[in-house]
Amino acid sequence: MSGQTKLLTMKGISKSFGKAVIALDNVQFELEAGEIHALLGENGAGKSTLIKVLTGVEERDEGEVLLEGKKIHPKSTNEAQQVGISTVYQEVNLCPNLSVAENIYIGRAPKTKMGAIDWAAMSRDAAKLLEKFDLKLDVNKRLDNYSVAIQQMVAIARASDIKAKVLILDEPTSSLSKVEVDKLFEIMRRLKAEGMGIIFVTHFLDQVYEVTDRITVLRNGNYVGTYKTSDLPRMELVSKMIGKxxxxxxxxxxxxxxxxxxxxxxxxxxxxxxxxxxxxxxxxxxxxxxxxxxxxxxxxxxxxxxxxxxxxxxxxxxxxxxxxxxxxxxxxxxxxxxxxxIAFCPENRKTEGIIGDLSIRDNMALALQAKKGLFKKISKKEAQKIADEYIEKLEIKTPDADQLIKNLSGGNQQKVILARWLATNxxxxxxxxxxxxxxxxxxxxxxxxxxxxxxxxxxxxxxxxxxxxxxxxxxxxxxxxxxxxxxxxxxxxxxxxxxxxxxxxxxx
Amino acid sequence: MKNKQLKITQNQAFWPVIIFLTIILFNTVMTRGEFLSISIVDGHFYGRIIDIFRNGGKLMILAAGMTMVLATGGTDISVGSVMAISGAIACSIIRGNLLPGLGGSVTAAILFAVCAGIICGLWNGFLVAQIKIQPIVATMILLVAGRGIAQLITSGKIITINSDAYYFINGGYILGLPFPLYIVLFLVGILLLFVHRTSFGLFLESIGCNSLASKFAGIKVNRYLLAIYTISGAFASVAGLIESAGIKGADCNNAGLNIELDAILAVAIGGTNLMGGRFSIFASVIGALIVQSITTTVLALGVPAAYIRVLKALLIIVICLSQSGKFKVLFGRKLESKKKEAVAL
Incomplete structure (x- = not known):
């Protein structure tokens, strides 16, 4: 045993959805204080599930999580936050219809002596906090007046302010411009210097090499390894991620x-x-x-x-x-x-593409069925044939066509939508x-x-x-x-x- | 073999059927078998079980129509009022108060009543699909206005009629079984055929899960919304005919009063998600039988009238808990840990 306690240790984590989909299989992860640690892997590798298990969104089937040597078992994001684990998601998880200040202090607003919310103090503190991040916003304006990038910054400011020990950034940069990314990195380095442990999930390899200290790679729900960023050449990282x-x-x-x-x-x-x-x-x-x-x-x-x-x-x-x-x-x-x-795979896969609660087979058959019309029903057998064909052709990772599409990873969902359209020829x-x-x-x-x-x-x-x-x-x-x-x-x-x-x- | 077992228990109608059978069994035990007894009088079957099917006819029909509305994430709370309109039109025509030129023809009365139901449904569908009013508000318009319209038709009076042909709709027997049962079989049968033999069911589920993505996949969402509200309206009018034939007249104030809640409950008990998505018409029909059998149970047990509603509420809570996935998980875990403890001991 090393003498120093790790900030965060996850051991033997397993999680499956239903009987067929194994999202995590005996995965481990370690984070030290004052470290930026990249969590990498393909779609369906299990990154999101690992984060969800850590933040209490999903309950783990097996394994244990230690925070500063103490066992924790958060059952909700709120509980996770209380023990010191904050998350900033790809899709901003703030309330767009509240003001910037309210968003930062929601659930922990400063109170006056009478016990009412001290709005003045709240605005003042919020402005001061954002200034640290070089953001000059009107904190009393509704959050949705600002761009997604700014909203993301607000989310990070909030996370850093609740004295988090562990900050999880799940694809924070996909909607940011280069300048904004640079600013984000500057903030990350500052938080790191303050002793925070940061888990950084991203698809951009440039950013991994620019800002992280260590890398943990997952593949197909399995743990591949943890490496020092400076010791791992890029090509090697890629082949570890995709396995070929x-x-x-x-x-x-x-x-x-x-x-x-x-x-x-x-x-x-x-x-x-x-x-x-x-x-x-x-x-x-x-x-x-x-x-x-x-x-x-x-x-x-x-x-x-x-x-x-x-x-x-x-x-x-x-x-x-x-x-x-x-x-x-x-x-x-x-x-x-x-x-x-004509066929169209829309940009917003979740809202305009997938029918979450339907099976892969039904999702694939949908456009062809609409094209054929109400009365020429595609039989289950035909639909199964189409599904099997495209699952094989597009290498969709799923045990069978009966799985609900919402249980697939983003990349596999996209392939199902692609199959839906290819089926219409x-x-x-x-x-x-x-x-x-x-x-x-x-x-x-x-x-x-x-x-x-x-x-x-x-x-x-x-x-x-x-x-x-x-x-x-x-x-x-x-x-x-x-x-x-x-x-x-x-x-x-x-x-x-x-x-x-x-x-x-x-x-x- | 095991696979087959799995399939049966995973069917949406599995638990509703089990619950229904449990209620029947419970009653049989409580009444020492009297509940199950069926007597034959004049070649007609009589008994509590038969009563459940006869009196539950209206609710089964409403639940079948309501299932599809709820499957798209909508709701139709106007069905009770549509029943009142339908009964009012039919009885007024038979009495000759309305369209005396028809000479009180029962066939014409039925046709006009069903047409009125279809128009009501089209109106609801138009508000929801085209004007994009929230379904509960859109159908509330007819919930409130519908009874007013019915009263206008009957000039605010309770109309009684004298027509054996019309009474037959509720009280008639064919091959010893009550006629409403045949109406249910016919309507639900046609609906099931339509839903499963065409892609209608798939489209409805798709719309219920994600209507925008459904549009992007080429489904004419508005057209289907219009269709299902229309079907719901038409079915409600048939239920209205059965009800008014039962009381041998039209009572606009009480016909179908609060029945929309029972219909929604029946669908919920059947396990269809009220937020839209997967649905089972068959399970809803069983759900309707459950709701009806609760009423019959309470009566069979001779519970004082004052307790009926409370008892009904308690039964519903038990049923809903047994349907809740989360509860099952929690309960299952408790059982499991108890088992483990037992083993450890």
Missing amino acids: DYAVLNQSLKEGQAEKEGTKTGDELVSMKGVSHQGSISGMDLTISKGEVLGLSGLLGSGRSETARVLFGIDQVTDGELCIGGEKVHLKHPIDAIRKD PQLLMLDEPTRGIDIGTKAEIQKIVIDLAAQGMAVLFISSELDEELRCCRRIVVLKDMEKAGEVVGDNISEGAVMQIMAGGEK
Whole structure:
């Protein structure tokens, strides 16, 4: 036994959902005071479950958790907070309809002598606290007046203020800009210097190497190992995470790309001429051909998703002309688009994609069933066949097709949604941020699938805020700015610089 | 073999059926077998069990329609008032107060009453699907206004009628069994066929779980919402006919009063999530039988009228606890630890 007590020790943690899904199997984890410790793994590796077990959201089946040598067993996030474990989630877990100050002091507001809430003190303290983080906000304004990034900062400020010993940051950076990330790291280092132990969950490897001291890797619910960040080369980390040689995966992607270079794009499938939708895109000109992967790029709010929504009949064309297969169409409802062989994987997987309480099989059959109509029911046998086919083809990790989709990891959910659309045999597949919140292994798989589909003659509209992903998959990238098309780069001219120049254009 | 066992216990209707059988068994023991006895008079079956099925007919029909509404995360609290409207229209036509040109035809009376139910349902569906009013508020409009409309039709009076053809709806027998049972079998049968043979059931569950994602998957959510409120309205009108045939007249103040709560309870006992999602019409129908049998039990035991409501409430609490997954887990754990202790000793 080492002489020094660890801040946090988790031993032999196991957790399963139902009988079939084993989320964690005898996993261990250690955190020291004054350390930033990365928790890494693919989707479905068990990171989220481990965090949930630690914070009392899920109850563990086996194992023990020691905080400063004492056994703890929190049954709710509140209990976890009381013993000193605070969490900042990917999706901000604050109350958007309360003020910033209220959010920081909720449940522990400063009181006046009379026992009422001391609002003045609360505002003052909140402002002072935020100043430490270089945030100058009107603390009496509602939280939802501020961007997600700011909300995240507020959540961290709150966590740091409740004298947490352990701070868990679950994918805090996925919605932050570079500058904001830098600020976050500065804060993390400061908290670390104050002796706090920080668990950092992320998909961005750059950030892991920039800020963390140690790394623990999980894979398929198993513990792989704990390493000093400075001793672990990046390629090795990646292969530990995905369990197969990353180089091999990358190679196959490159081959796919070579194939992509070889194929010629076919006939024009979709053309938008001056298409507008009131309140979103205006005067959009766009063509998509069979067998091409067209990238749609632009900053947040530039009209990328809005363009896809119009093409899918969610938002109606108010001006201009939309042709599919040379024929002018009016899409009033997604089903109109689906009948024209268009498919759309939306950005918000949880709210617009999955039907959580239905099985994988039902989720996959849904769009095809809608396309066939009410009376041509897909039999259970047919649905099972479709499900089995795509579970195998897309390598979806699940014991069987009866599992509820909500029990799958994010990456596997995305694959089920992809399968839902591939089952309808579409001519145009639109993917809005298909790899968001997904680990690099699955990311590369999905990118490869996209390239393969195009090689088979499908038109793909690929929307991603990660530029290098678009660069890898697309032969043509249309850049949007302020709800309009700002430019286009094709073939050999595609480079990060060229795209960014158009994005920034007009502000010279 | 074990797999088969698992399948049966996992069926949504499993626990409701067990509960129903338990209630029957309890009654049989308490009444020393008298409860189960069925006598044959004039070739008709009589007995408490038969009563449960006959008197529960209305509730079974309402629960079947209500299940689908609740499955989409909505609710329809107007069914009692729709029953009143339906009874008022039918009786007024038969008496010749309304549309005297029809000559008091019972067939016409039934048709007009059901049409009124369909219109009421369309109205509810329109408010929910198109205007996007919260279902409980949208159907509250008809809950309140419906009885008023019924009273306008009957000019505020209780109408009594004299028509053996109409009485048959509640009191008639075919092959010795009461006629309402056949109405239930017919309506629920058609509904079950429709839900399971088409993709209607899948779409409803999908809408109930996540209506936005369902729209994105190509389901015309509004159209289905309109359909299920319409079905609920139509079914309520049939229940209204049975009720008014039972009292041989139309009593707008009391017809179907508070029955919407029993219908929602029946669905809840059947294990359908009231927030929407997975549903089972069959389990709800059993749920309706349970609710009905509680009333019959209380009467059979000769409980004084003052205690009836309290006793009913207690029974409902027990049933709901037995349905609660969380309670089962807690209770199961207690049992297990007790077992372990016993072993350790």
